[in-house]
Amino acid sequence: MAGSRDVKRRIKSVENTRQITRxxxxxxxxxxxxxxxxxRAAAPYSDALASIxxxxxxxxxxxxxxxxxxxxxxxxxxxxLLTANRGLAGSFNANLIKEARLLLERLAGEGIETDLHxxxxxxxxxxxxxxxxxxSTRVDIGxxxxxxxxxxxxxxxxxxxxxxxxxAVYVVSSEFISAMSTPPRATKxxxxxxxxxxxxxxxxxxxxxxxxxxxxxxxxYLRNATYRALVENVAAEQGARRTAMKSATDNAxxxxxxxxxxxxxxxQGQITQEIAEIVGGxxxxx
Amino acid sequence: MSELxxxxxxxxxxxxxGPAASVVAPAWDGKVGILPGHAPMIALLxxxxxxxxxxxxxxxxxxxxxxxLKVEGDDLIILTEFGGTEAPEELPAGAEVDVGAILExxxxxG
Numbered sequence: 001m002a003g004s005r006d007v008k009r010r011i012k013s014v015e016n017t018r019q020i021t022r023x024x025x026x027x028x029x030x031x032x033x034x035x036x037x038x039x040r041a042a043a044p045y046s047d048a049l050a051s052i053x054x055x056x057x058x059x060x061x062x063x064x065x066x067x068x069x070x071x072x073x074x075x076x077x078x079x080x081l082l083t084a085n086r087g088l089a090g091s092f093n094a095n096l097i098k099e100a101r102l103l104l105e106r107l108a109g110e111g112i113e114t115d116l117h118x119x120x121x122x123x124x125x126x127x128x129x130x131x132x133x134x135x136s137t138r139v140d141i142g143x144x145x146x147x148x149x150x151x152x153x154x155x156x157x158x159x160x161x162x163x164x165x166x167x168a169v170y171v172v173s174s175e176f177i178s179a180m181s182t183p184p185r186a187t188k189x190x191x192x193x194x195x196x197x198x199x200x201x202x203x204x205x206x207x208x209x210x211x212x213x214x215x216x217x218x219x220x221y222l223r224n225a226t227y228r229a230l231v232e233n234v235a236a237e238q239g240a241r242r243t244a245m246k247s248a249t250d251n252a253x254x255x256x257x258x259x260x261x262x263x264x265x266x267x268q269g270q271i272t273q274e275i276a277e278i279v280g281g282x283x284x285x286x
Numbered sequence: 287m288s289e290l291x292x293x294x295x296x297x298x299x300x301x302x303x304g305p306a307a308s309v310v311a312p313a314w315d316g317k318v319g320i321l322p323g324h325a326p327m328i329a330l331l332x333x334x335x336x337x338x339x340x341x342x343x344x345x346x347x348x349x350x351x352x353x354x355l356k357v358e359g360d361d362l363i364i365l366t367e368f369g370g371t372e373a374p375e376e377l378p379a380g381a382e383v384d385v386g387a388i389l390e391x392x393x394x395x396g
Contacts, residue, residue, distance in 0.1 A: 038298065045295045049365055052328060052356055147297055204358075205327040207313060208388055216330055216388075217354055220367060224297060 018252035025245035035235035083120030090244035099184035150227035174236035182236035
């Protein structure tokens with residue numbers, strides 16, 4: 001019977017798909033493990049550096065150093081969007097792109113011009129397809145971003161800010177809370193946050209003085225913040241992919257169950273029919 | 287006598303965490319020795335050897351390049367761009383501290 005043969009073919013195909021999604025789930029799980037370790041290893045350094053930089057910052061320093069400036073009016077902002085190079089990670093890339101679009105719309109609403117810088121093929125192809133002007137793209141950063149990658153991503157944006165061509169730098173990336181929770185977020189990297197003026201460093205010996213310390217530490221701080229965003233993004237991507245592939249595998253299992261049932265029913269129907277035909281034939285002979 | 291609580295942290299790992307009787311670290315303008323009860327301080331690091339004297343006996347040596355150290359109470363945290371037990375053949379970019387430029391900047395700001 002044709003019906004049961006078709007069902008048999010579909011069962012085979014769903015089995016293959018399930019095999020693939022299961023493998024991808026396993027790969028994502030092992031990459032997630034490594035990426036999570038890296039996120040965890042990066043935390044002590046970046047937390048401590050952020051707290052030192054935050055406590056050194058004082059608003060009155062902003063006039064002397066380009067990197068510390070705090071423009072009163074923001075005319076132009078740079079938005080750095082971090083996405084993945086690969087898809088099949090559920091809504092991971094879509095969420096990031098949506099967050100970036102919201103930010104771009106908000107900035108545009110405030111009359112701020114924006115430069116869009118994108119890391120990752122998925123973000124690039126989305127905005128390119130939309131015909132959105134993109135200032136720079138990077139698709140060469142893999143699953144193991146290094147400090148050098150971070151430096152090369154942020155250097156241009158930092159220099160533009162220091163030169164006064166942009167007045168703010170935002171980063172859109174995924175926050176890695178856990179493998180299940182990786183919300184997208186837009187962080188303002190520059191102008192530098194914190195430093196309410198109450199420095200709490202009055203009795204500290206500073207060597208050299210605060211502004212020079214800051215000038216030296218800021219590039220490292222920015223590089224590190226970018227590194228952390230890159231690393232968290234990779235972990236979030238793997239987490240999202242694992243979740244997506246797990247549910248795909250589970251779905252394939254459900255579909256298989258349903259198909260097997262219809263295959264058995266078709267087979268049973270066929271047997272019943274054959275018996276009925278034989279019985280019918282025998283009855284006709286009597 | 288009190289002890290220092292020392293942490294040496296590089297961007298991708300915590301190199302050392304534990305008590306120490308004293309620490310000698312390479313600051314940007316020369317070595318700086320830190321004993322328990324040191325005044326609060328934040329200092330830019332240069333590159334060179336960092337040695338930790340254990341409270342009992344023995345000591346440990348690290349190589350650090352670039353970064354910053356902070357003493358507060360008896361907690362010493364050393365953030366270094368590059369850290370390891372051996373000096374690398376070549377310093378990583380950005381870890382080199384230009385002492386001349388800092389001195390010049392200090393002149394400039396009075």
